[in-house]
Amino acid sequence: MRRGPRLGAFFRARAAEAWADEAVDLEIRHHLEMRIDELIEEGMDEAAARAKAEAAFGEMDRYRAECVALQRREERKMRWTDRVDGVFRDVVLGIRGLRRSPMFALTLLLTLGIGVGANTAIFTVVDAVLIRPLPYPLADRLVDINPADENSGIQLTQLRKEAALAWRDEADFLEAVGFWADEVQVWSQGETATRLTTHLISPELMTMLGVPPLLGRSIVESDAAPGAQRIAILSEERWSSDFGRDPDVLGASIELDGVPHTIVGVMPRSFRFPITSTRDVITALGVDAMTDLAQVGVVGLLPEQADTAVIHEQARAFQAGLVDEGLVMAAFSDVRVAPLDDWRDNPRIQQALRVLMGGAMLILLVAGMNAANLLLVRGSARRSEISVRLALGGGRGRVVRQLAVEAAIVTIASAGLAVLVSVLTLESILAFAPREVTGWSATPVELTGRVGLFTVVLAGLVSALFGVAPLMGSVASAAPAGVGARTTDGRRTQKWRSGLVVGEVALSVVLLAGAGLFAKSFTSLIRTDLGFDAERVVTVRPGLLEMLYPDEESRRAYFQAAREALLGLPGVVGVALSTGAPPSSGVTFGDPAMAEGLPMPADQPDFFPYSVVDAAFADVYGLRFVAGRPFAADEDPEAMARIIDLETARWLFGEDAPIGRRYRMGEDGDWWTVVGVVEDLHLHGFNDAGQEIEWLAPMEPGEASSYLSLSVRTSGDPSALVLPIREALLEIDPNQPVDDIHVVYDGLVDALSRERFLMRLMGVFAALGLGLATLGTFGVVSYVVRRRYREIGVRLALGAGVEDIRGMVVQQGVRLAAGGIVLGMLLCVPLGRTLDGLLRDVSTADPIVLAATALTAFVAAVAATAGPARWATKVDPVEVLGAE
Amino acid sequence: MNPNSGLLQGTLEFLILQSLKGGDSRHGFGVLRWIRDASDGALEIEEGALYPALHRLERKGWVASEWGLSEKNRRAKFYTLTRVGRTQVSRQEKDWSRYVDVVGRVLAVASEG
Numbered sequence: 003m004r005r006g007p008r009l010g011a012f013f014r015a016r017a018a019e020a021w022a023d024e025a026v027d028l029e030i031r032h033h034l035e036m037r038i039d040e041l042i043e044e045g046m047d048e049a050a051a052r053a054k055a056e057a058a059f060g061e062m063d064r065y066r067a068e069c070v071a072l073q074r075r076e077e078r079k080m081r082w083t084d085r086v087d088g089v090f091r092d093v094v095l096g097i098r099g100l101r102r103s104p105m106f107a108l109t110l111l112l113t114l115g116i117g118v119g120a121n122t123a124i125f126t127v128v129d130a131v132l133i134r135p136l137p138y139p140l141a142d143r144l145v146d147i148n149p150a151d152e153n154s155g156i157q158l159t160q161l162r163k164e165a166a167l168a169w170r171d172e173a174d175f176l177e178a179v180g181f182w183a184d185e186v187q188v189w190s191q192g193e194t195a196t197r198l199t200t201h202l203i204s205p206e207l208m209t210m211l212g213v214p215p216l217l218g219r220s221i222v223e224s225d226a227a228p229g230a231q232r233i234a235i236l237s238e239e240r241w242s243s244d245f246g247r248d249p250d251v252l253g254a255s256i257e258l259d260g261v262p263h264t265i266v267g268v269m270p271r272s273f274r275f276p277i278t279s280t281r282d283v284i285t286a287l288g289v290d291a292m293t294d295l296a297q298v299g300v301v302g303l304l305p306e307q308a309d310t311a312v313i314h315e316q317a318r319a320f321q322a323g324l325v326d327e328g329l330v331m332a333a334f335s336d337v338r339v340a341p342l343d344d345w346r347d348n349p350r351i352q353q354a355l356r357v358l359m360g361g362a363m364l365i366l367l368v369a370g371m372n373a374a375n376l377l378l379v380r381g382s383a384r385r386s387e388i389s390v391r392l393a394l395g396g397g398r399g400r401v402v403r404q405l406a407v408e409a410a411i412v413t414i415a416s417a418g419l420a421v422l423v424s425v426l427t428l429e430s431i432l433a434f435a436p437r438e439v440t441g442w443s444a445t446p447v448e449l450t451g452r453v454g455l456f457t458v459v460l461a462g463l464v465s466a467l468f469g470v471a472p473l474m475g476s477v478a479s480a481a482p483a484g485v486g487a488r489t490t491d492g493r494r495t496q497k498w499r500s501g502l503v504v505g506e507v508a509l510s511v512v513l514l515a516g517a518g519l520f521a522k523s524f525t526s527l528i529r530t531d532l533g534f535d536a537e538r539v540v541t542v543r544p545g546l547l548e549m550l551y552p553d554e555e556s557r558r559a560y561f562q563a564a565r566e567a568l569l570g571l572p573g574v575v576g577v578a579l580s581t582g583a584p585p586s587s588g589v590t591f592g593d594p595a596m597a598e599g600l601p602m603p604a605d606q607p608d609f610f611p612y613s614v615v616d617a618a619f620a621d622v623y624g625l626r627f628v629a630g631r632p633f634a635a636d637e638d639p640e641a642m643a644r645i646i647d648l649e650t651a652r653w654l655f656g657e658d659a660p661i662g663r664r665y666r667m668g669e670d671g672d673w674w675t676v677v678g679v680v681e682d683l684h685l686h687g688f689n690d691a692g693q694e695i696e697w698l699a700p701m702e703p704g705e706a707s708s709y710l711s712l713s714v715r716t717s718g719d720p721s722a723l724v725l726p727i728r729e730a731l732l733e734i735d736p737n738q739p740v741d742d743i744h745v746v747y748d749g750l751v752d753a754l755s756r757e758r759f760l761m762r763l764m765g766v767f768a769a770l771g772l773g774l775a776t777l778g779t780f781g782v783v784s785y786v787v788r789r790r791y792r793e794i795g796v797r798l799a800l801g802a803g804v805e806d807i808r809g810m811v812v813q814q815g816v817r818l819a820a821g822g823i824v825l826g827m828l829l830c831v832p833l834g835r836t837l838d839g840l841l842r843d844v845s846t847a848d849p850i851v852l853a854a855t856a857l858t859a860f861v862a863a864v865a866a867t868a869g870p871a872r873w874a875t876k877v878d879p880v881e882v883l884g885a886e
Numbered sequence: 887m888n889p890n891s892g893l894l895q896g897t898l899e900f901l902i903l904q905s906l907k908g909g910d911s912r913h914g915f916g917v918l919r920w921i922r923d924a925s926d927g928a929l930e931i932e933e934g935a936l937y938p939a940l941h942r943l944e945r946k947g948w949v950a951s952e953w954g955l956s957e958k959n960r961r962a963k964f965y966t967l968t969r970v971g972r973t974q975v976s977r978q979e980k981d982w983s984r985y986v987d988v989v990g991r992v993l994a995v996a997s998e999g
Contacts, residue, residue, distance in 0.1 A: 025963070026937070028961060028963070029913075029914060029937065029962070029963045030934075030937065032913065032914070032915065032956070032960055032961065032962045032963075033913075033914050033915045033918075033933065033937075035960060036915040036956075036958075036960075037915065037933070039958070058932075058933050059932070059933045059934040060932035060933060060934040060935065061932075061934060062934060064934075065934035065935065065937055065938055068937075068938035068941075069937050069938055069941045072941035072942060072944075072945055073941060
């Protein structure tokens with residue numbers, strides 16, 4: 003072939019291409035016109051003739067593209083540019099193919115997008131919480147030093163200050179040791195004072211973590227020196243919300259607990275230490291800050307390539323030495339050296355995330371089956387198209403490439419959609435998820451590159467598995483039959499499709515059953531009788547600030563004023579004072595409890611819920627006495643009166659009448675006398691398994707610790723009183739923050755956020771699964787109706803009633819649903835076991851839940867047949883039979 | 887690969903070449919009409935499939951084309967057989983006869999046995 007100057011050749015080639023396109027169009031148009039003329043001569047009207055001519059021509063875009071390509075290609079051997087060109091053409095063809103059937107394309111992409119998107123969102127959470135390495139360069143060498151009690155297995159997260167200093171200065175088997183602590187402080191900005199948790203970090207620890215600041219500087223050695231100027235480092239979140247990301251924030255001063263701190267830096271969002279960080283403010287844990295603290299957390303840096311077993315031995319020996327020096331309590335002579343992400347071993351979190359991941363995977367399976375189902379509808383059409391292409395000498399490689407390109411288009415489009423779906427899902431997860439799930443991540447829960455990769459791989463896998471595999475099968479098996487044969491293996495396809503729908507229904511039944519179990523468990527949980535009236539009480543824990551209320555006198559005056567102010571509010575019928583109040587009641591650890599004259603009960607709880615309450619408490623909470631009396635206003639503290647609940651009474655005294663009986667904690671504890679017995683009490687809320695033993699002690703008159711709670715009984719809706727209560731308290735002292743304020747019932751339900759979150763998300767999954775399965779049922783039934791138009795026409799012509807036809811169609815759906823329901827119930831048995839421990843008061847084979855599940859799936863299937871059934875009854879026998 | 891496919895794949899091309907053998911010049915629709923008439927409508931083709939086949943033959947140099955006006959005064963592309971095409975036709979006819987012959991003999995043997 004002659005070659006002109008390159009540029010000329012380029013333009014000639016473009017011009018030739020343009021003509022090639024036009025020529026092919028002309029040729030095809032000519033063919034159609036001729037065919038239409040012919041059909042009109044046979045007596046058809048023009049529109050029908052055009053439709054028939056186009057139908058007879060077949061896949062016009064495809065043939066046109068083939069011809070254009072043949073015209074354009076001048077050389078026999080394809081150069082690589084041709085190859086690229088070919089792929090590009092396949093892309094155009096693929097997109098055009100999808101656009102030609104928009105409903106099909108939309109359904110396919112939505113199905114895959116939702117399936118993959120849900121998985122992406124859940125995987126994002128799982129990745130952030132459980133998988134992604136901690137974002138510190140030396141993360142694999144950083145360890146928590148936790149004192150432990152060998153016998154009980156109890157571990158503490160912090161060490162006494164003196165012991166911590168010894169670890170830092172003397173434990174030379176560690177390369178470095180740093181400290182951290184949390185402190186609740188008050189941030190005063192002008193008139194407003196807010197309470198927040200600040201994180202104190204020592205300069206050594208900051209260096210060990212090795213995360214560079216976003217702005218300004220980190221904590222350095224000189225910040226820890228005695229008398230050093232107090233500094234503060236903002237989290238990126240706080241910097242954004244309070245300072246509008248103003249870079250001039252450096253050098254500004256903020257007041258924490260009345261002490262000015264200079265802002266010297268901002269840490270990036272990715273910095274989270276400790277894991278429970280509130281992402282507010284970090285201050286330096288230096289010599290000065292240390293004087294106010296009793297205990298600090300200790301983090302060590304292992305030497306490179308250290309043998310952890312050896313280090314552990316050395317650490318134990320070191321801790322034992324500290325016990326000898328009297329720096330550590332003898333009970334905690336053991337020490338645990340654990341990686342910083344040890345919390346990832348928390349089985350409750352892992353199980354919750356596993357269940358969510360499993361639910362998302364089921365959705366994906368249902369979505370994949372739905373996609374396969376959709377593609378099978380097109381399958382027969384595609385199979386004959388593939389045969390034709392093979393007959394035309396398209397070559398199997400070419401056809402396979404075309405299919406691969408189509409799969410890639412579906413993959414990319416659905417992955418794009420999936421990202422959108424997952425962003426929305428993540429937003430709602432983050433809005434509703436308990437801290438336990440999303441807060442416990444070392445890095446922000448957000449879409450990242452690796453999650454994106456996960457999405458694309460998943461979308462690719464699904465579209466390959468469910469989309470292309472069936473067609474690949476037809477490439478291998480289809481005899482190239484451009485002439486004569488019309489491939490019709492409708493029956494086999496039909497079986498496949500029905501099988502897929504049965505599978506979809508089965509999996510959606512599993513999801514429904516799971517959602518039902520969670521819902522029932524949650525409902526039974528929040529209906530637990532708590533033994534007190536939680537619905538009409540608001541609690542406030544002012545947490546009086548040391549700097550404002552340094553002595554008992556001032557605190558007593560505050561509580562006195564608060565009680566009077568609150569009683570004066572309209573709608574308030576009673577005010578009680580207590581140490582701890584629901585939703586956050588107090589507990590005591592202690593020696594084992596025993597009743598006078600009886601052997602010590604063997605099943606001692608780990609700790610005893612215990613509240614010190616005033617005389618008004620019983621009325622405010624509506625305690626229901628079964629025997630004895632409430633505390634009197636002038637209860638003699640020396641009399642050691644106690645109120646216990648029935649369960650405790652039975653535990654301590656068996657069937658004996660408890661009033662007047664005595665019990666104590668430990669061999670040398672004081673004897674306490676039971677003066678009242680109330681119905682089973684659960685001050686700790688709904689989820690208080692293992693805290694059945696609880697009692698109340700009378701408050702000494704004039705008691706005024708800074709952590710007392712006020713409980714306010716209302717006559718009407720308690721939430722309407724939250725604001726007035728807050729204002730009334732702020733009126734007493736505007737500098738004392740009032741932020742720990744709750745309607746008791748809401749607070750107790752909020753404490754179930756993990757259970758509620760699981761329930762809601764499973765509910766969403768179940769709805770998605772059911773929706774997809776219903777779509778699948780609809781697809782198959784309407785396909786069957788279309789295929790049986792003729793038969794239906796004959797039946798109608800022979801006098802079948804509309805009801806018979808409707809029944810026949812509905813029966814189709816019902817048969818699929820029945821198969822799916824039975825299969826789903828069978829799957830529920832092994833899958834139910836994965837929920838063990840997440841459910842309360844519900845067996846995984848709960849008959850009511852399973853019956854409701856079956857009924858829902860059944861109703862959905864019948865609903866899915868409604869449309870096709872109506873079409874079937876509208877079949878016009880004359881038209882259908884005449885058309886053949 | 888399916889041993890039959892080599893033959894079947896060429897079937898459409900074979901039919902096109904047959905339609906042009908008489909020396910006629912036909913447009914695509916004319917070729918289609920010829921195949922339909924010659925087979926009494928027994929061969930059903932997806933009509934569009936004809937065109938890539940025609941273009942393939944043209945690329946191989948077995949048919950040539952030129953633009954002209956059809957019987958209804960429409961602009962159409964007419965195809966004729968080239969000399970190369972003509973030798974191909976006779977070779978294909980021989981192959982085809984031999985194939986039919988062989989299959990016939992096999993069938994005969996099979997029915998005897």
